[in-house]
Amino acid sequence: MRLTLASLIVAATLSISSMAAPLARDQKGKAFDHILQVWFENQDFDVVNGISSWTSLAKEGILLSNFNAITHPSEPNYVAAGGGSNFGIDNDDYYNIPANITTIYDLLEKKDLTWKVYQEDMPAGYTGYKIGQYVRKHNPAVIFDSVAQNPDRLAKIVPGSELDDDIKAGTLPNWMFYTPNMLNDAHDTDAKYAGNWLQGFYKSTLSNPTLLNNTLILLTFDENDTKKERNRVWSLLLGAIPEELKGTTDDTYYSHYSTLNTVEQNFDLGNLGRGDADKKENNIFDFLSKTLGYTNTPIPTEDIPLNNEAIPGLLTGKSFNQTHPNGGTPPAF
Numbered sequence: 001m002r003l004t005l006a007s008l009i010v011a012a013t014l015s016i017s018s019m020a021a022p023l024a025r026d027q028k029g030k031a032f033d034h035i036l037q038v039w040f041e042n043q044d045f046d047v048v049n050g051i052s053s054w055t056s057l058a059k060e061g062i063l064l065s066n067f068n069a070i071t072h073p074s075e076p077n078y079v080a081a082g083g084g085s086n087f088g089i090d091n092d093d094y095y096n097i098p099a100n101i102t103t104i105y106d107l108l109e110k111k112d113l114t115w116k117v118y119q120e121d122m123p124a125g126y127t128g129y130k131i132g133q134y135v136r137k138h139n140p141a142v143i144f145d146s147v148a149q150n151p152d153r154l155a156k157i158v159p160g161s162e163l164d165d166d167i168k169a170g171t172l173p174n175w176m177f178y179t180p181n182m183l184n185d186a187h188d189t190d191a192k193y194a195g196n197w198l199q200g201f202y203k204s205t206l207s208n209p210t211l212l213n214n215t216l217i218l219l220t221f222d223e224n225d226t227k228k229e230r231n232r233v234w235s236l237l238l239g240a241i242p243e244e245l246k247g248t249t250d251d252t253y254y255s256h257y258s259t260l261n262t263v264e265q266n267f268d269l270g271n272l273g274r275g276d277a278d279k280k281e282n283n284i285f286d287f288l289s290k291t292l293g294y295t296n297t298p299i300p301t302e303d304i305p306l307n308n309e310a311i312p313g314l315l316t317g318k319s320f321n322q323t324h325p326n327g328g329t330p331p332a333f
């Protein structure tokens with residue numbers, strides 16, 4: 001059969017269209033279509049809750065007064081946000097989690113859902129440990145080799161400035177994670193400094209009606225500062241919440257695994273079979289429970305875990321040299 005130039009062009013166009021279709025789909029969730037997490041660093045609940053730049057913003061959302069980090073220090077909490085476990089990571093070293101470890105990114109892509117990780121001050125395509133005010137340990141995706149060694153996935157970890165671009169273009173992914181730089185997230189400064197930055201970020205970005213349209217926004221901290229106390233962190237839900245719940249407080253027990261489970265329930269993703277499936281740690285945000293048909297597990301006050309100890313496991317003591325398939329040394333700090 002002879003193919004004319006015109007027929008080849010038509011065939012190529014149809015082929016490209018069919019390949020691009022899944023990326024162009026506007027996927028819907030049961031209760032929200034998009035979620036954006038913005039993580040801050042190392043502050044106690046009471047400290048944050050005593051600063052007006054944070055409490056004034058709480059009038060626009062639901063304050064989660066019983067939200068808890070998983071462990072200490074920073075990196076294992078970010079890893080848990082992507083993989084449902086800290087995998088035994090108990091420090092902030094340069095880790096490469098093996099590519100066969102499943103993540104939230106696998107669950108999202110299986111359902112043709114989109115995701116992006118926005119990192120303030122990170123150069124595009126950078127996978128090193130630290131540059132300027134950006135640090136790899138606060139990036140919940142690049143630590144997984146299934147992302148860092150896959151060019152298509154690596155391209156979904158972008159400089160923080162691209163969030164504004166995606167809002168303007170109306171191309172918001174379904175799952176989003178934003179990490180401010182080491183000054184703005186309070187790591188190298190304090191809660192007052194970060195609160196001042198957040199006020200500006202709210203005015204310029206988070207209050208944009210395009211973003212707020214069916215986007216659930218979670219502001220939270222990776223861990224508290226006083227290690228001997230329960231690892232409770234100040235957290236706030238904004239965006240896709242009922243008007244009558246603005247300015248209210250929810251004292252349900254939550255952890256970083258709750259965010260994973262909420263996303264999984266909203267988009268029918270299944271689960272990773274780790275902390276996201278642990279009924280003692282994975283309560284979904286309560287105002288969504290009826291819509292999502294999910295029953296939370298009440299956790300009595302006396303049974304609330306401290307979550308302030310290191311959790312040993314698969315990767316304990318196994319940083320880059322032990323986990324990277326080619327051995328060698330990580331890029332210079």
